[in-house]
Amino acid sequence: MKNIMLVFGTRPEAIKMAPLVSAFRSHADTFRTQVCVTGQHREMLDQVLHIFDIRPDFDLDIMKQGQDLYDVTSRVLLGMRRVLAEARPDAVLVHGDTTTSTAAALAAFYARTPVAHVEAGLRTHDIYSPWPEEMNRQLTGRIATWHFAPTPLSRANLMAEGVAGENIAVTGNTVIDALRSVTERIGSDRELAGALAAELHAAGYDTARLDATGRRLVLVTGHRRENFGEGFLNICNALRDLALRYPQVDFVYPLHLNPNVRRPVHEVFGGPGRQPGNVFFIEPLEYLSFVFLMERAHIVLTDSGGIQEEAPGLGKPVLVMRDTTERPEALEAGTVRLVGTDYGKITAETARLLDEPQAYAQMAHATNPYGDGHACRRIVEFMKKMFP
Numbered sequence: 001m002k003n004i005m006l007v008f009g010t011r012p013e014a015i016k017m018a019p020l021v022s023a024f025r026s027h028a029d030t031f032r033t034q035v036c037v038t039g040q041h042r043e044m045l046d047q048v049l050h051i052f053d054i055r056p057d058f059d060l061d062i063m064k065q066g067q068d069l070y071d072v073t074s075r076v077l078l079g080m081r082r083v084l085a086e087a088r089p090d091a092v093l094v095h096g097d098t099t100t101s102t103a104a105a106l107a108a109f110y111a112r113t114p115v116a117h118v119e120a121g122l123r124t125h126d127i128y129s130p131w132p133e134e135m136n137r138q139l140t141g142r143i144a145t146w147h148f149a150p151t152p153l154s155r156a157n158l159m160a161e162g163v164a165g166e167n168i169a170v171t172g173n174t175v176i177d178a179l180r181s182v183t184e185r186i187g188s189d190r191e192l193a194g195a196l197a198a199e200l201h202a203a204g205y206d207t208a209r210l211d212a213t214g215r216r217l218v219l220v221t222g223h224r225r226e227n228f229g230e231g232f233l234n235i236c237n238a239l240r241d242l243a244l245r246y247p248q249v250d251f252v253y254p255l256h257l258n259p260n261v262r263r264p265v266h267e268v269f270g271g272p273g274r275q276p277g278n279v280f281f282i283e284p285l286e287y288l289s290f291v292f293l294m295e296r297a298h299i300v301l302t303d304s305g306g307i308q309e310e311a312p313g314l315g316k317p318v319l320v321m322r323d324t325t326e327r328p329e330a331l332e333a334g335t336v337r338l339v340g341t342d343y344g345k346i347t348a349e350t351a352r353l354l355d356e357p358q359a360y361a362q363m364a365h366a367t368n369p370y371g372d373g374h375a376c377r378r379i380v381e382f383m384k385k386m387f388p
């Protein structure tokens with residue numbers, strides 16, 4: 001029996017690691033599976049733990065309001081010292097490019113415990129874009145023994161950095177496993193779908209507006225550090241002007257809890273008469289409600305990583321409010337388009353998709369390169385081979 005530990009701390013890592021926790025737990029004859037959450041996110045992490053019914057074995061509970069990168073790195077590193085000494089795992093699995101992942105990988109290395117990196121090999125090759133994620137994933141990749149690359153391109157990136165082919169498995173992205181399980185749950189349970197619609201209504205957006213009147217929905221999310229300040233102000237100004245120009249379209253923006261994301265919203269939309277009636281700011285949604293809403297969206301405007309992988313799986317064109325992407329497969333497949341945080345580009349590209357059915361159809365019908373929903377099974381099989 002081998003002891004393995006999955007470590008994660010933010011909302012997207014939790015969504016992408018949740019199906020892997022259950023995949024390992026269904027091999028209880030081979031693996032004793034423990035979960036350590038860092039709590040880098042608190043409320044947004046707990047929302048995911050709740051949906052997937054995960055009770056962590058360890059919780060470092062590190063989040064502080066306004067934490068910076070030094071806070072997160074040092075608190076995870078020190079917290080993991082105690083957890084690793086107590087749990088003594090044979091391998092630690094971390095995910096992607098957050099500071100939780102890199103600090104946990106470093107902590108495991110200090111304990112001489114091998115690290116497996118899930119969602120490995122994504123690169124922009126610009127260490128400041130996205131910041132600090134590009135450096136985080138490069139460092140984690142350097143520490144890791146095993147690498148689970150979502151696509152052949154991410155495998156090639158790792159090989160170009162000297163990683164041996166036998167230590168890499170191309171698995172697809174586990175987010176597609178998570179998304180599939182959730183869309184199946186929603187699609188097969190009318191009561192659940194009704195409850196999600198009611199939840200959204202309570203959160204401030206009534207999806208019946210769409211069903212009843214043929215209105216279209218533009219779903220918006222944003223949180224990247226490099227967009228703080230001017231970038232978010234441009235995004236908000238673009239949203240405001242688009243909403244005024246298209247009164248038949250609803251713009252729904254579940255706001256990340258980071259205060260840097262909320263400030264520009266108050267600046268642009270605060271004050272009497274500043275917020276058009278077809279713009280809805282709501283609190284971060286639980287994953288099931290978010291997927292329910294994404295299924296109803298016409299277009300997604302985001303700077304998120306995970307949503308660039310999910311939305312195309314639902315046939316939704318994505319305009320990415322970033323200058324670079326570590327997901328060029330999606331660009332090539334035509335499912336996403338980069339618009340940066342430039343006011344003119346955001347408004348022009350959104351208008352094009354709203355006004356030109358052909359441009360819309362081209363993006364909506366492209367195929368999603370991020371997997372077939374069996375990434376977790378491949379990861380477990382690989383780990384079984386490593387621990388015969």
Ligand code: UD1
Pocket residue numbers: 010011012040041042043044045063064065066067068069072097098099100132133223225257258259
């Ligand atoms: C983090 C990750 C980023 C990832 C993103 C996903 C790092 C450096 N950044 O960025 O890679 O894409 O999560 O969303 O690892 N907050 C709350 N409650 C929550 C979550 C956040 O109040 O549940 C607020 C707190 O004030 C916190 C702040 O948001 O201090 C920033 O959180 P942090 O995890 O440091 O950065 P994110 O921008 O969320």
Ligand code: UDP
Pocket residue numbers: 011012015221223254283284285286287288290291303304305306307310
């Ligand atoms: N998401 C969610 N509720 C929301 C907004 C997003 O559950 O209100 C999900 C989304 O479906 C995706 C993940 O959160 O799986 C993306 O998280 P985020 O954009 O914060 O991080 P990134 O992927 O950029 O690291």
